[in-house]
Amino acid sequence: MRLTHAEINLGNFKSNIKNIKALLEPQTKVCVAVKANGYGNGAVRCAKAAKEAGADFLAIAAVSEGIELRENGVDLPLLMLSLCCPEEIPDVIKYSITPLIFDKEVIKLYDRELEKIGAQLKFSVHMAVDTGMGRIGIRKEEAAEIARAIVNSKHLTLGGMCTHFAVSDSLTPEDVAYTEKQHDDFMTAIKNVEDAGINPGIRHCCNSPATLNHPEWQLDMVRPGIVVYGYYPDQITKEYLEKKGTPVEIKPVMTLVSGVCAIRHFSKGQSVSYGHTWTAEEDTDIAVIPCGYGDGFLRRFNEIVKPSINGKSYPIRGRICMDQFMIDIGHDNKDVKRWDKVILFGDKTCGAIVDAQDIADATNTIPYEIMTGISSRVERVYIE
Ligand SMILES: *Cc1c(COP(=O)(O)O)cnc(C)c1O
Numbered sequence: 001m002r003l004t005h006a007e008i009n010l011g012n013f014k015s016n017i018k019n020i021k022a023l024l025e026p027q028t029k030v031c032v033a034v035k036a037n038g039y040g041n042g043a044v045r046c047a048k049a050a051k052e053a054g055a056d057f058l059a060i061a062a063v064s065e066g067i068e069l070r071e072n073g074v075d076l077p078l079l080m081l082s083l084c085c086p087e088e089i090p091d092v093i094k095y096s097i098t099p100l101i102f103d104k105e106v107i108k109l110y111d112r113e114l115e116k117i118g119a120q121l122k123f124s125v126h127m128a129v130d131t132g133m134g135r136i137g138i139r140k141e142e143a144a145e146i147a148r149a150i151v152n153s154k155h156l157t158l159g160g161m162c163t164h165f166a167v168s169d170s171l172t173p174e175d176v177a178y179t180e181k182q183h184d185d186f187m188t189a190i191k192n193v194e195d196a197g198i199n200p201g202i203r204h205c206c207n208s209p210a211t212l213n214h215p216e217w218q219l220d221m222v223r224p225g226i227v228v229y230g231y232y233p234d235q236i237t238k239e240y241l242e243k244k245g246t247p248v249e250i251k252p253v254m255t256l257v258s259g260v261c262a263i264r265h266f267s268k269g270q271s272v273s274y275g276h277t278w279t280a281e282e283d284t285d286i287a288v289i290p291c292g293y294g295d296g297f298l299r300r301f302n303e304i305v306k307p308s309i310n311g312k313s314y315p316i317r318g319r320i321c322m323d324q325f326m327i328d329i330g331h332d333n334k335d336v337k338r339w340d341k342v343i344l345f346g347d348k349t350c351g352a353i354v355d356a357q358d359i360a361d362a363t364n365t366i367p368y369e370i371m372t373g374i375s376s377r378v379e380r381v382y383i384e
Helices: 012-023 037-040 044-052 065-071 086-094 103-116 139-154 174-194 208-213 240-243 356-362 366-371
Strands: 005-009 029-033 059-060 078-079 097-101 123-128 156-162 202-206 252-259 262-266 285-291 323-330 343-345 378-384
Touching: 005 012, 012 029, 012 378, 029 202, 037 044, 037 366, 044 059, 044 065, 059 065, 065 078, 065 086, 086 097, 086 103, 097 103, 097 156, 103 123, 103 139, 103 156, 123 139, 139 156, 139 174, 139 240, 156 174, 174 202, 208 240, 252 323, 262 378, 343 356, 356 366
Parallel strands: 005 378, 029 059, 059 078, 078 097, 097 123, 123 156, 156 202
Antiparallel strands: 005 252, 252 343, 262 285, 285 323
């Protein structure tokens, strides 16, 4: 195996799901988001571990992600959160993927395709309601009309209804009010559908922050993502939840590791990497680490990540290259040997100095982007 790889702790992943489930009523379904290759952690193994931990549904974004899961034996219901194009509809049906639908054009496309293949059973779709995310979904005023079009079609059935929050990870008074209005509007949309004599099916609205902060909004199903991979959503932090009296313990699933592939002596005045941005001010030893921005370990991490070797951290020197970077281990360091393991970021209880949240905070992004940015060249190694 290459020195650079991502350790994926499925034990942490499963305990994160179980700790979230502990907030919920036993009958509430859990739809674990495994889109974007399981937030970079590996979709197939995370999907299987999610099932073991009691997940009822899995959320994907693309048809190709659903095909990958099905071809690897994943049999849970798959909810597709993004729209696909008409050419992909035959595969949505063939691989039993549940799409989100909110307009008559797409209802017709599905109905026609199901007619063409002579479908016997009704095909379940969920109706998306846009209550303020401004992405996909029907507005609450037209929810009953679209629900009617679904149930009146020849081959479709309304399996569920959902909405998605835009600012449920924020605690500013305006954002809290916005989220409450979104929830109210979703409840109105559900009532409009029920008043039209239509069963809304599985009702779901909670992403990670809403699941943690508003378990009273769990309805029939929740859709956590980031939290199952071990990160708290923005302002819904560990401390906030403790103070509120509903603590939830979660641990990072991904730890990015590498190794020392060479140790080289540098004399005072010799410089390191592109651009000569660092020059040795005294004699020292430089360890070469075979990981770079081609692995998703970005150039702008060099002031932030403090790689650790055998429990001690060392500074990155010079620019991070595409495939390698260098750290300063100091002259004649007996604690570092060639081929030693280097921990870059992840689970601090396993020796990481920073986690994806720390990197995200320092680079003006979110842990989602740090994890999904770890490229496909980095092998995912699973720890049960
Ligand atoms: C990605 C996504 C989720 C999960 O979001 P997290 O913030 O990771 O919990 C839930 N619902 C929808 C519609 C999504 O797109």
